[in-house]
Amino acid sequence: MILRGDGIADDPRSFDARSVEGLASGTGILRRARARGSSAPSIPALADLARQGDSIATQAFADAAE
Numbered sequence: 001m002i003l004r005g006d007g008i009a010d011d012p013r014s015f016d017a018r019s020v021e022g023l024a025s026g027t028g029i030l031r032r033a034r035a036r037g038s039s040a041p042s043i044p045a046l047a048d049l050a051r052q053g054d055s056i057a058t059q060a061f062a063d064a065a066e
Contacts, residue, residue, distance in 0.1 A: 026043040028064070029043065029046065029060050029061065029063075029064050030042070030043055030046060030060075032060050032063065033046055033056055033057060033060035036056045036059070036060070037056060038054075038056045038057060038060070040057065046060065046061075047061075
């Protein structure tokens with residue numbers, strides 16, 4: 001995780017805006033898939049969709065593999 005700490009003491013709610021989740025992490029993959037329109041509730045569900053040929057799920061895992 002990369003963290004920019006300036007200003008967190010003033011507004012601790014801004015932590016998410018100041019951190020970057022790894023591109024190949026489960027959270028990062030799921031976040032990007034949801035941004036593309038996937039409704040998968042979890043990484044295992046997204047993996048099942050990818051195995052079934054879902055284009056959004058397949059692309060999310062392909063992006064993480066680059």
